[in-house]
Amino acid sequence: MVNVGHGRTRVADALRRQAATLAYCVSNVFANQPALELAGRLAQLTPGDLNNFQFTSGGSEATEVAIKLARQYHLARGNESKHLVIARWQSYHGATLGALSATGMISRRAKFKPLLLDFPHAAPNNCYRCPFGKEYPTCEMACANDLEQVILRTGPERVAAFIAEPVVGSAGGAIPPRPEYFPIIREICDRYDVLFIADEVITGLGRTGRNFGIDHWGVVPDLMTMAKGLSGGYAPLGAVAISDRVASEFREKRVAFDHILTYGANPLATAAACEVLEILVEEGLVERAARLSEGFLARGKRLLAHAIVGDVRGVGLLMGVELVRDRATKEPFPPDARAAAVVAGEALRRGLVLYPSSGTADGVAGDHFLICPPLTIGEAELDLLFEILDESVAAAELRLKVRAEPILTT
Ligand SMILES: Cc1ncc(COP(=O)(O)O)c(C=O)c1O
Numbered sequence: 001m002v003n004v005g006h007g008r009t010r011v012a013d014a015l016r017r018q019a020a021t022l023a024y025c026v027s028n029v030f031a032n033q034p035a036l037e038l039a040g041r042l043a044q045l046t047p048g049d050l051n052n053f054q055f056t057s058g059g060s061e062a063t064e065v066a067i068k069l070a071r072q073y074h075l076a077r078g079n080e081s082k083h084l085v086i087a088r089w090q091s092y093h094g095a096t097l098g099a100l101s102a103t104g105m106i107s108r109r110a111k112f113k114p115l116l117l118d119f120p121h122a123a124p125n126n127c128y129r130c131p132f133g134k135e136y137p138t139c140e141m142a143c144a145n146d147l148e149q150v151i152l153r154t155g156p157e158r159v160a161a162f163i164a165e166p167v168v169g170s171a172g173g174a175i176p177p178r179p180e181y182f183p184i185i186r187e188i189c190d191r192y193d194v195l196f197i198a199d200e201v202i203t204g205l206g207r208t209g210r211n212f213g214i215d216h217w218g219v220v221p222d223l224m225t226m227a228k229g230l231s232g233g234y235a236p237l238g239a240v241a242i243s244d245r246v247a248s249e250f251r252e253k254r255v256a257f258d259h260i261l262t263y264g265a266n267p268l269a270t271a272a273a274c275e276v277l278e279i280l281v282e283e284g285l286v287e288r289a290a291r292l293s294e295g296f297l298a299r300g301k302r303l304l305a306h307a308i309v310g311d312v313r314g315v316g317l318l319m320g321v322e323l324v325r326d327r328a329t330k331e332p333f334p335p336d337a338r339a340a341a342v343v344a345g346e347a348l349r350r351g352l353v354l355y356p357s358s359g360t361a362d363g364v365a366g367d368h369f370l371i372c373p374p375l376t377i378g379e380a381e382l383d384l385l386f387e388i389l390d391e392s393v394a395a396a397e398l399r400l401k402v403r404a405e406p407i408l409t410t
Pocket of ligand 1: 169200
């Protein structure tokens with residue numbers, strides 16, 4: 001999230017300069033300088049032909065925009081019936097209703113189910129808890145190939161797009177795919193004229209040690225959403241990168257994208273992001289994340305010394321720790337034990353902010369927490385981070401065992 005770190009006065013200065021020049025203009029009538037500059041800077045970082053941009057106020061809006069772009073793309077090509085977006089279980093794409101319809105977290109969907117669109121969901125990629133009970137590599141990538149089954153069941157003529165996080169973030173705890181996963185997904189999407197949307201809201205802008213998470217697998221999506229690291233937390237901002245292939249359908253058919261946001265391409269937010277991207281490039285923070293990556297995960301894996309830690313995984317400076325009541329059977333804690341929240345509470349008391357989440361095992365039970373420090377984190381801070389983490393997990397283990405005992409004996 002705060003990829004370039006807190007307290008960067010350069011970004012504060014950029015915000016002040018922009019506020020004194022042009023704080024606002026309506027984006028469907030006027031272009032503005034910082035938004036144009038940001039598009040140019042981003043095009044240097046995005047893979048392949050993802051050279052066109054729509055700017056939003058955050059990640060959920062970016063998902064909404066991607067969904068509507070996919071729909072309008074197919075309409076422009078005369079494919080009236082293509083409208084559904086396939087997502088995966090164990091995924092998070094945002095809190096607004098379209099984005100929540102794609103989201104595959106049972107717990108976050110439950111209360112709003114009657115309001116959600118009927119988007120189909122495919123199997124998640126999760127080797128620690130394979131949804132097919134198989135093992136890699138003899139699984140023959142059943143999880144990736146499940147997308148084809150879902151497309152065929154739904155009817156390819158009704159499917160507009162497939163959306164996935166390159167590394168599953170808050171819904172799964174930093175679950176990386178196998179190397180074959182996204183190349184297979186790309187092939188299936190192409191076979192059925194389905195746009196591939198990469199949700200890079202967490203993984204984008206250096207978090208995984210590459211510009212974008214999907215870069216690890218050499219795959220170019222048709223649409224790519226991003227937020228968090230784009231402005232590094234200094235302003236509310238999201239974006240959708242659009243491939244030239246998709247954009248040209250709009251241009252050639254002289255179709256406008258039918259979507260307006262009051263704060264779309266906001267000059268203040270985009271000015272902050274220009275400065276953030278300059279810092280990212282100037283200080284080589286993406287390369288820094290890549291350099292730190294191996295040691296970061298290796299130190300995280302030392303947490304396996306604690307009995308309640310079932311798995312530690314991640315890419316770059318994005319790490320997830322899954323908690324279990326029994327490591328041998330991978331049995332999760334009961335949801336009311338709130339295991340991840342207990343660890344996060346212990347960490348917060350010691351000065352470390354973690355991102356706890358639940359539903360990791362089956363959508364309801366299961367706990368994990370994410371660790372995603374600024375890409376500027378220094379060696380001494382890393383030492384402190386892992387010291388606090390180790391103490392916090394140990395303290396939580398004592399508390400959770402006490403809580404779990406009555407359940408074990410009934
Ligand atoms: C992968 C992913 N997509 C979308 C979103 C939604 O972004 P926002 O909270 O900025 O609306 C998030 C937020 O955490 C996310 O992690």
